[in-house]
Amino acid sequence: MADLVALFTSVGLSEQKAKETLKNEGLSSALRDAIVQARQLLGSKDIDRAMGTLLYSMASRLRDIRRLAFLTDHIVRRKITTDLQLSAALDFVKSHPQDPLDQRAFENSCGVGVVVTPEQIEDAVELIIRKHKVQLLAERYRFNMGILMGEARTALKWADGKIVKNEVDMQVLHLLGPKTEADLEKKPKAAKPKAPEKEKKEEQASVVNGEGKMDGKSLMEQLRGEALKFHKPGENYKTEGYVVTPNTMNLLKQHLELTGGQVRTRFPPEPNGILHIGHAKAINFNFGYAKANNGICFLRYDDTNPEKEEEKYFTAIKDMVEWLGYKPYAITHASDHFQLLYELAVDLIRRGHAYVCHQRGEELKGHNVPPSPWRDRPVEESLVLFERMKKGMCAEGEATLRMKLVMEDGKLDPVAYRIKYTPHHRTGDTWCMYPTYDYTHCLCDSIEHITHSLCTKEFQARRSSYFWLCNALDVYCPVQWEYGRLNLTYTVVSKRKIIKLVETGAVRDWDDPRLFTLTALRRRGFPPQAINNFCARVGVTVAQTTMEPHLLEACVREVLNDTAPRVMAVLEPLKVTITNLPADAKTEVHIPDFPADETKGSHVVPFSKTIFIEQSDFREAMEKGYKRLTPDQPVGLRHAGYIISLQRVIKDGRGKVVELEVTCSSSDSAEKPKAFIHWVSQPLQCEVRLYERLFVHKNPEDPAEVPGGFLSDLSPNSLQLVESALVDRSVSEAKVFDKFQFERVGYFSVDPDSTAEKLVFNRTVTLKEDPGKI
Numbered sequence: 122m123a124d125l126v127a128l129f130t131s132v133g134l135s136e137q138k139a140k141e142t143l144k145n146e147g148l149s150s151a152l153r154d155a156i157v158q159a160r161q162l163l164g165s166k167d168i169d170r171a172m173g174t175l176l177y178s179m180a181s182r183l184r185d186i187r188r189l190a191f192l193t194d195h196i197v198r199r200k201i202t203t204d205l206q207l208s209a210a211l212d213f214v215k216s217h218p219q220d221p222l223d224q225r226a227f228e229n230s231c232g233v234g235v236v237v238t239p240e241q242i243e244d245a246v247e248l249i250i251r252k253h254k255v256q257l258l259a260e261r262y263r264f265n266m267g268i269l270m271g272e273a274r275t276a277l278k279w280a281d282g283k284i285v286k287n288e289v290d291m292q293v294l295h296l297l298g299p300k301t302e303a304d305l306e307k308k309p310k311a312a313k314p315k316a317p318e319k320e321k322k323e324e325q326a327s328v329v330n331g332e333g334k335m336d337g338k339s340l341m342e343q344l345r346g347e348a349l350k351f352h353k354p355g356e357n358y359k360t361e362g363y364v365v366t367p368n369t370m371n372l373l374k375q376h377l378e379l380t381g382g383q384v385r386t387r388f389p390p391e392p393n394g395i396l397h398i399g400h401a402k403a404i405n406f407n408f409g410y411a412k413a414n415n416g417i418c419f420l421r422y423d424d425t426n427p428e429k430e431e432e433k434y435f436t437a438i439k440d441m442v443e444w445l446g447y448k449p450y451a452i453t454h455a456s457d458h459f460q461l462l463y464e465l466a467v468d469l470i471r472r473g474h475a476y477v478c479h480q481r482g483e484e485l486k487g488h489n490v491p492p493s494p495w496r497d498r499p500v501e502e503s504l505v506l507f508e509r510m511k512k513g514m515c516a517e518g519e520a521t522l523r524m525k526l527v528m529e530d531g532k533l534d535p536v537a538y539r540i541k542y543t544p545h546h547r548t549g550d551t552w553c554m555y556p557t558y559d560y561t562h563c564l565c566d567s568i569e570h571i572t573h574s575l576c577t578k579e580f581q582a583r584r585s586s587y588f589w590l591c592n593a594l595d596v597y598c599p600v601q602w603e604y605g606r607l608n609l610t611y612t613v614v615s616k617r618k619i620i621k622l623v624e625t626g627a628v629r630d631w632d633d634p635r636l637f638t639l640t641a642l643r644r645r646g647f648p649p650q651a652i653n654n655f656c657a658r659v660g661v662t663v664a665q666t667t668m669e670p671h672l673l674e675a676c677v678r679e680v681l682n683d684t685a686p687r688v689m690a691v692l693e694p695l696k697v698t699i700t701n702l703p704a705d706a707k708t709e710v711h712i713p714d715f716p717a718d719e720t721k722g723s724h725v726v727p728f729s730k731t732i733f734i735e736q737s738d739f740r741e742a743m744e745k746g747y748k749r750l751t752p753d754q755p756v757g758l759r760h761a762g763y764i765i766s767l768q769r770v771i772k773d774g775r776g777k778v779v780e781l782e783v784t785c786s787s788s789d790s791a792e793k794p795k796a797f798i799h800w801v802s803q804p805l806q807c808e809v810r811l812y813e814r815l816f817v818h819k820n821p822e823d824p825a826e827v828p829g830g831f832l833s834d835l836s837p838n839s840l841q842l843v844e845s846a847l848v849d850r851s852v853s854e855a856k857v858f859d860k861f862q863f864e865r866v867g868y869f870s871v872d873p874d875s876t877a878e879k880l881v882f883n884r885t886v887t888l889k890e891d892p893g894k895i
Contacts, residue, residue, distance in 0.1 A: 125149060128156055132173025133486070142177075144825035151180040155193045162197045170486040172196060175207055181824055188214045191222065200233045205279070207231075232279035239284070245276045246288045250296060261297055262304040262432065269293070286428065287543060299549045351410075352600055354382045354572045360600045364588045372597045376570055384416025385572045388442065388449075389562065392422045393429035394616035395631040395638045396441045398652070398673070399577075402607040405656040407575050408447040417450035419569055423562070424456050425555050427545040437631075441639040445649045455561050456547045458568055462556050463511065465564060465594055466522060466537060470503045474593045475537060477506040478523045490533055493523065507538075513553045515540055524560065526589050529582040535559040563587040564596070571599045577606040578665060605665040607656070609673070610819040612637045613831055618822070627835050628815070634883050635815040635839050637670075645812065646860050646870025646885030647673075651680040670814070674886045681860060681868045681885065686714035689726070689759070689799040690848040690863040690882075692809055694733040696780040697800070700768060702730045712760045712851075724851035727803045728761055733847055738798045739781060741770065748795040750781075757788055757797035759864065764791045799864045804847035807880040810872065811841040848880070855880060862888070 122143060129139035129152065143149050155176045159168055168176070175196045183189060192210060195201045201210055209231035214222070228234065249272045250257070257264050266289070273285050352360045355377040358369060388407040390396065396404075411418040420442055424430055442449065455462075469475040478493045503522075510520055522538035537560035544550045563586075566574045574587070581603045591598035613619065614637060622628045622636075631638050634645035642652065655676040659666050689712070699706075707729045715721040738749045738756070750756040755766040769782040788794075814836055821831040852861060859871045867888050872881040 125153060128153060132156055132168045132176060133170035134173070134177065141823065141825055145828055148181055148824055148828055151183065151186060151189055152177060154189060155180050158190055158193045159197045162194065169483060171202075171483065175201065175204070178204065178207060179211070181828065182211055182830060183214075185214055185218060188222075195233070200228070201231060206233070235279040237277055237280035239288075242277055242280055242285055242288050246273055246285070246292055249273055249276070250289075250292050254296070257293070257296060262300055266293065266431070283428065290543060294544055294550075299544075300546065351573055351602065354380065354384060357572075357598065357600045362584065362588070363600060364592050364598070366592050366595070368595055369592075369598070372595075376597045380570050380572070383572075384411055384414040385419070385570055386411045386416065386575060387419040387421045387566065387569065387571050389421045389423050389565075390438050391426070391429075392424055392431070392434040392438060393426065394434060394619070395437055395640055397614040397639060398609055398612075398637045398642070399607045399614055400441075401445065401639060401652050402656045402659065403575075403577070404442055404445055404447060405653055406604060406661060408442075408449075410573065410575065411450075412447075416572070418447070419451050419453050419571075420449035421453045421565060421569070422455065423558065424454050424545070424547065425557065425561050426541075427543045427555065428541065430546055432546060437640060441643075444639070444643060445653060453565075453569065454547060455556070455565055456545060458565055459548060459552060459556075461568065462561060462564060465596075466556070466560070467504065467507065469524070469537070469590075469594060470500060470507060470522075472593060473500060473525075475503070475522055475524050477503045477510070478521050478534075479519065480521075481518055485536075493534060496523075496525065496534065510538065510540055510554050511552075513542070517542060524586075524590065524593075526586055528559075528586050529584065532582075535586065559583060559586060560590065563590050563599070563601075564594075566599045567591050567596045570597060574599045574601045576601060576603055578603045578663070579606070603663065604661060605663050607659055608665065608667040609637055610667060610669055611814045611816050611821070612670070613816075613822055614638070615822075618831060621832065625832060627832070634810070634812050643858065644870075644872065645883050646681075646858070646868065647677050648680045648684065648860070651677040654680070671890055675890065677886050678868070678888075678890075681862065683715075685860040685862045685868055686722075686724075687712070687716065687862045687864050688724070688849050688851055689801055690807075690809075690846060690866060690869075691733050691735050691799070691801050691804070692843050692846045692866065693736040694801075694845070694847050695736045695739060695778065697732050697734055697765070698780060698782050699730050699732070699765065699785050700782050701784045704730060706730050710760050710762075726801075726849045726851060729802050732758075732800045732802045733804065734798055734800050736778075739767075739778070741778070749798055750783075755791070755794050757794040758785075759797045759799050761800070762788050764788050764794050799866075801847045801849050803850065805850055805853060805880065807846050807848050807882060809843040809846040809869070809882045809884065811843065811884045813839050813841075815839045846882075848882075852880065860885065 125143060126136060126139045129142055129149075130136055134142065142152060156168065159172070159176060176193065179192050179196065180189070183192065192201070192207075192214070195210065196207075201207055210227070213227050213230045217223070217227075246269075249269055252272075253264070253269065269289050270286060273289055274282065277285055355373050357363055357373060358365050386407045388404055390400065408418045410416075420439065422435060422438070439452065466475065476493075476495060476498055478495045480493050480495075484490070506515075506520060507522055509515055510522070517540045520540065521536045523534040524537050525534060527533055528535060536557050538554050538556055540554045542553050545552060545555075563574070580601070584601045584603070587601045588598055608614075613622075619628075619631060619636065619638070623630055628635055632640040632644045634641050639652075643649075652673070655673045658672070658676065659668060707727055709725045710728045711723050711725055713719040713721070713723045734750075740747060740749070740751050743751045743753055748754075748756075750765065750767060752767050752770075755764050757764050763785040764787075765783040765785050767781060767783055770778055771780040771782065773779050816831065816834045817836050818826050818834050820826045821834040824830075827834045848863070852859075855861075855871050855875075857871050857873050857875060860868065861870075861882075862868050865888070868885040869882040870885050872883050874881045
């Protein structure tokens, strides 16, 4: 077993991933055979990380093991070099099981030897830009640039995606010019006056917000003072592992003078994707710890990678932070400090702690990377080259600035700056080189005088480099504290994997209610205070926590039970005619919004000769334990004061029950029925979307549990559309995200797809937990 772990880690797998792979006998056998064959073909050369990744992907996805040697040969000979080519290759061998395989047809199908020239990319993108020119000029940067990239990738199937994106960005910039303030401005929303009752609800919600209990303590109580044993502001040096230099105490004194001893935290997301449930814990921890200790928290965008950043992500991140009930002390960006970060990098070189290196990216991947031959180049030479990098006199990948240190995970001399000829959304083309996370993060914390740099456990390996860089530059050094990240079963939260789900049509977009992004949870109807309460119950432990979705759903029920007014809706309508009422009979029924507390208000619904009930509330034959309507068993109508008894069953030509004729009597005078059912009269037709788990297995990303990968684990029952449900008219004025309890059915929220003609409801959660899911 140890030999196989060593074999798998030699091609780039982590030790944990290697051990997980061994749990799947078929996968580990295929991967072992592929590595052995690859080594024979390569001779004395090592398998690099890129090749190792392709071999692993091929071994985990290949169904016809006879083709293993054939595909391994193509990967080793660099005929298949991208995941896109590998996917095409796997599709081809799957659809061509016969022998012998047509080699020419195979290589044509997966782009072997295809070279897409820069001129071809330029011409194809130019045609696409021309096609959308009128709309682009009208909408400018509000235009959905994903349309351009989608068409470009279709037209240039085998081209390098980064080069295509750069060309699209460049031609858009050439057409529209740099972004103006108007382009960055968010469209203003008309302010709507709040009804007094709604204001009251929001006030009540703000009291609940963030105060979920964990061992009898609210989130604020957990985060306050002694609960976490954190250092006090200015006492950074008391923290284990903190490095004290001759100037540390003077820097801490200056820090205290500037901050007044205030607790300062920050939430630093990358604006290249949507926040998910794990980020909710980070938001609650960072903002909550500052709030609990009368401090401040910054929302700081880590915008150092312009290739992947889009304005929609900046907006969505801010919206989600505010939706969870937190207001940033200030919104900052890493790019605010680009000039200062550059000046500090020059200082780092002068101090002998950094150098310009010409090793290529692929040479720096994998384990036991050899030291750079340029590590000891003269300081003056590195300063000149770094200035050339800044002025755009070096090509992408030609040079990087590297720091002279060994990180805790063994990574040697991490990169501080790399060249990218991609305009930045805030600084335009001012810079053609950008700082990395390892360089930027701790210095931005220092610049903003953060006291507690809170991050998840995977950043523990960067703690020593965090302290090293601040001390190497002799600037104020905050303290990094790690905590366990929050994970959920039956989901994926990786940006790359969610993009795959969107691209394959498994979900509609980042806010599809089956996902666990925060925008998806909001769309599904999860109240923000329920998410905060869930984070409080998880607690602020340092251990990584993997929770079941039903625990989050329980928090949702607790909040909605107190905040979602009751209405009646029928998902599978069955027409019922009450024969002993006159044709024009019509009365009004007053229904309490919250039956447990009728002082919270009520609404009125009509009651007439024709009503509709759920099909499941009627059976033609009596069954043991069934308490609803049968030919021999009457049933009560909730809130109406009537009991109905069956007189006649009407069926269509296929024998399906389409209508019931009944008589009604007052529930005061008749014998109390065994059950009361809900109903609607003169209702609104609406669409209802019923959601279940998106994945079948607990851990869809685990090859041992799901050998075919997460895309093969999608549940066919994750979404059920009910297009002709009926709901009572009291919801006719409902707004997007308004929440209701459909009596006896579940909790529902109004979806943004709703129109003036037809409301659309998402089922947020069922009324009770489904024991089968636990």
